[in-house]
Amino acid sequence: MRLRLTPRDTSFFDLLAASAAHLVTGANLLAELLGAERPARKAIAKQLVEVEHLADDATHTIMRRLNQTFVTPFDRDDIYGLASALDDCMDFMEEAADLIVLYKLEELPARVSDQVQVLQRAAELTADAMPRLRSMEDLADYWVEVNRLENQADKTHRKLLAQLFDEITDPILLMKLKEVVEKLEDAADAFEKVANTVETIALKES
Amino acid sequence: MRLRLTPRDTSFFDLLAASAAHLVTGANLLAELLGAERPARKAIAKQLVEVEHLADDATHTIMRRLNQTFVTPFDRDDIYGLASALDDCMDFMEEAADLIVLYKLEELPARVSDQVQVLQRAAELTADAMPRLRSMEDLADYWVEVNRLENQADKTHRKLLAQLFDEITDPILLMKLKEVVEKLEDAADAFEKVANTVETIALKES
Amino acid sequence: MRLRLTPRDTSFFDLLAASAAHLVTGANLLAELLGAERPARKAIAKQLVEVEHLADDATHTIMRRLNQTFVTPFDRDDIYGLASALDDCMDFMEEAADLIVLYKLEELPARVSDQVQVLQRAAELTADAMPRLRSMEDLADYWVEVNRLENQADKTHRKLLAQLFDEITDPILLMKLKEVVEKLEDAADAFEKVANTVETIALKES
Known part of the structure; x- marks a missing residue:
């Protein structure tokens, strides 16, 4: 229980949800880049920068x-x-994409795609969870699942x-x-950090 | 001087002491792993994971x-x-052990053992110090010594x-x-961070 | 608007300004080291350690x-x-200098000098800005310029x-x-972090 003055500034929820929505787009672009031929990758990486x-x-x-x-x-x-x-989730995904292009990497091991699939799933779960911060309901499934995904990502790594x-x-x-592989692992860690912060908030509010 | 309501929840002291006690076990397992032949290392690394x-x-x-x-x-x-x-101290020690096994490293340079000896000593000092947080007495020797050890670790590194x-x-x-050598240095830095946090707490309480 | 008791302890401003002044000396020594022949570098690196x-x-x-x-x-x-x-700004610059000597590097690519020039400029701007924390005036130019420099550093990197x-x-x-190149990039990131913290403070005070 903590004391609080009303009204709360609710727009933080919308801003966080918008931020998380970008992660879904970012993770999907990263998956697309992995599946593309080398010449097509540069354009996808540029979209990811945007x-x-x-x-x-x-x-x-949000910070302001x-x-x-x-x-x-x-x-x-x-x-x-x-x-x-x-923000870290996005930065690490963008850096991974940039390095794949910069280093002119050809085919990547299949497990790299596994890493990126975990990031896509984590991004979706995160984007779904952010709007639920408003009601603080049904969040436990989210953080449990992201922690499970991070464990899986760590083993794959x-x-x-x-x-x-x-x-x-x-x-x-x-x-x-x-x-490249380490940047993707850093991204998975960053998604776990988001989930742990949500857990912290939920516990404080309960 | 800071205002405070009573009673304090004292169980945090026990939890922190328990957490630090694991570090002593962990550092000793790491030393054991270094001294072991390659075939025996996997089992020791598994114990360290546990x-x-x-x-x-x-x-x-603690967080909850x-x-x-x-x-x-x-x-x-x-x-x-x-x-x-x-938590970071343990994670870095476990990662170092995991990499030694994963990379199938044979003999390691003697200075790696020096690094691990510093970690063992830092773990012991940390485990000894945690229970003294309750009384806030005799803590300065601890953080001075861990800082000295970290300087030594940095030079060795x-x-x-x-x-x-x-x-x-x-x-x-x-x-x-x-x-491997960098993970061990990261572990030494993490022990210094623990000591610096204890110093911060002690100064605030004084 | 935040409530505040008077008097403020103003000496923090002097301490932060003194800390930032060391960064100018440090960045200049790093530039000097880069321009020096290998035998002369060790002595410059030693000055940087001091x-x-x-x-x-x-x-x-400050912490105490x-x-x-x-x-x-x-x-x-x-x-x-x-x-x-x-503190991080200085540490990364010192580590970069140390590695150049430790690794017995000969000539470094011209873009490394570009990286160090950005650090010199960021250090000057930071040292100039710190005393202005007292009045909270004319700080926006500083953080905008350091963010621009960091973007430039990132592209160079x-x-x-x-x-x-x-x-x-x-x-x-x-x-x-x-x-070496990564330590210099870490230093540029640390200067940006200083600028972002100043922006945070200024926004809270406004």
């Missing part, structure tokens, strides 16, 4: 409003943490790392692939 | 209680920071890095060893 | 005072964030990465250069 800019604007709007609002719907620090973590070191003999190619 | 799960549960218990407790024995953010930093680049000519082996 | 120690002392003084002061000129967490981010992977065929040399 989505990343939109997400960036959304984050800045946060700093100018006296009463927030829940802890100021938690909204800040949520917006930052959503470690297997993929072992596979790369077993199969790739060109050290420079290995460096490139390892960096 | 200890890491216990530590994870301890962290979650933190979010549901109105009055905490000291700043909510500091308890949160302490629990997170303790830089020497080790120079040594690896001087001696190892196989770039893939170099990548593997560098990553 | 400046880093001074910056470290400044940070600790922060923990012992009841009324701070602006949000405690923001002062903490500012001091930490200033990505081009440099592409160039390294295109031109360097020795994987071990590539690992060394990549790490």
Whole structure:
């Protein structure tokens, strides 16, 4: 139980939901990029940069409003943490896409697609959950499932790392692939951080 | 001087002490793994994963209680920071152990054992210090010593890095060893972060 | 609008300004090191370590005072964030210099000098801005310009990465250069973090 003044500024919910919606677009573009031939990838990566800019604007709007609002719907620090973590999800996905193009990577191991599928699923769950912050209802399923997905992503990541070191003999190619794979793992961690922050908020409100 | 309502919820002390106790077990398993032959390492790494799960549960218990407790024995953010930093210590040690097995590393340079010895000592000091948070007495020796250990770890780390680049000519082996060595350095940094958070708490209470 | 007790402890402004002044010295030493012949670099790197120690002392003084002061000129967490981010700027610059010496790097690509020039400019802007925190006037130009510089640094970084992977065929040399280039990018990010924290403070005060 915590004391609170009314009215809450409800627009934070809309802003967070908008920010999370960009993640779905971003994750889908990343999947599209993986499936595309090398020449087509540059254009997709460029689209992802544009989505990343939109997400960036959304984050800045949240931060600005946060700093100018006296009463927030829940802890100021938690909204800040949520917006930052959503921003991180997008940044890591964009960086992964950029590196795939920059490093002129050809075919990527099948497990990289598994990593990206987890990100697509995590993005959908996150975008679905954000509007429910308003009522604080039915959120537990979301964070439990994202934590499960992150565990799965972590296992895929470690297997993929072992596979790369077993199969790739060109050290420079290995460096490139390892960096892409790590950015995707960072993205999965960032989605988990979003879910953990939502859990924190829900526990404080309960 | 800060205002406070009574009674404090004292169980946080026990939870933090339990979390730190896992670090001693973890650091000792890491040392054991280093000294073992390759075939025996997998089983030790598995034990370390189990200890890491216990530590994870301890962290979650602290976080959950933190979010549901109105009055905490000291700043909510500091308890949160302490629990997170303790969790990081374990995560980095577990990751280092996992990589040693995953990368099928044979003999490791002697300075890697020096790194792990520092972690063992830091874990012991941390586990000894946590129960003293209750009385806030005799904590300065702890954080001074852990800071000294981290400085020593940092010097070892830089020497080790120079040594690896001087001696190892196989770039893939170099990548593997560098990553292990960096996880161990990250663990030493995490122990310093725990100590710095304890210092922060002590200064606020004084 | 936020309630505040008087008098504010104004010495935080002087401490933050002193901390930022060290960054100008540090960035200039880094530029000097880049321009020097290899035998002369060790001595310059040593000077940078000394400046880093001074910056470290400044940070600790801020943190200690922060923990012992009841009324701070602006949000405690923001002062903490500012001091930490200033500290990170110095740490990353010192680490980059250290690695250049440790890895016995000869000539570095011209774009590395571009990276360091951005850091020098960011350090000057930061040192100029810190004293203006007292009046909270004319700060917007500072954070806008540092954000612009960071964008420029990010573009340089990505081009440099592409160039390294295109031109360097020795994987071990590539690992060394990549790490130096990343530390410099981390430093640029840390300067942006300082600017973002200043923006946060200014928005809260407005």
